[in-house]
């Protein structure tokens with residue numbers, strides 16, 4: 001779907017993208033990076049809206065430097081910031097965007113009705129956008145990205161400004177864009193956790209460079225640890241220390257954080273190994289739960305095991 005090779009974008013004072021080389025396959029891909037990591041800059045280059053300083057990129061096999069208009073005909077784009085006209089209705093706006101993409105008037109109206117229904121904006125579609133909630137505005141932005149039936153959509157921070165329920169609904173919608181319509185999705189976020197739930201594949205960028213690209217499954221395992229707490233017994237007055245030794249003997253990588261033991265989850269067997277080691281020691285198991293590393297910890301590779309939320 002997307003290939004970049006040594007892609008670099010320098011602004012006068014910052015290098016927003018620094019020799020980024022990556023490959024994005026069909027499906028739902030999450031692009032994670034802290035604020036300022038270069039996500040929006042990448043999307044603008046991929047759409048042919050901003051030139052790269054160096055390097056090359058292709059979207060759907062089309063060169064971003066020369067084929068911008070053709071790319072934008074086949075790709076939908078949901079921008080990060082609020083950019084909707086307040087005084088028209090969702091229907092008027094999305095029909096307009098469909099017409100801009102080349103759909104005939106009747107097709108534009110039909111596709112608009114279908115798309116707005118898909119994003120859950122059917123009842124309110126004739127009301128002026130200015131009166132919409134943030135969640136409704138995000139849905140209009142998603143609808144206009146989908147209305148011309150693109151092969152790929154680029155969604156820039158679609159959950160921005162949403163409350164937890166709105167966030168979950170938006171993530172569910174994004175998943176269905178691929179499941180129901182077969183449209184591939186590149187979705188950005190600064191929250192790793194939400195993309196883990198939505199994406200087949202995760203790409204992490206930091207300071208404009210590729211930090212990591214892997215399937216979500218591999219990523220979750222590599223970025224999660226198991227928090228284990230055990231009781232003390234007469235035989236083991238310091239149960240935590242005894243368990244730390246036992247886990248090490250069982251080949252597990254573990255770090256103590258007060259009374260918590262943070263075990264790196266290598267694979268599914270880790271859970272059984274922990275359980276068996278605890279049973280063998282004869283101490284009580286108070287808790288055993290999966291903790292996700294915060295994105296900052298993924299960046300600098302120093303896991304501490306705190307949950308990101």
Ligand SMILES: Nc1ncnc2c1ncn2[C@@H]1O[C@H](COP(=O)(O)OP(=O)(O)OP(=O)(O)O)[C@@H](O)[C@H]1O
Nearest residue numbers: 011012014016033034035036037038039040041042
């Ligand atoms: N037009 C511009 N001129 C100068 N610097 C820019 C411009 N656009 C972005 N930058 C800088 O480039 C870097 C990357 O910005 P970018 O918007 O791509 O990051 P991002 O990952 O999308 O972050 P955010 O989620 O905060 O938008 C930042 O340091 C930003 O200040």
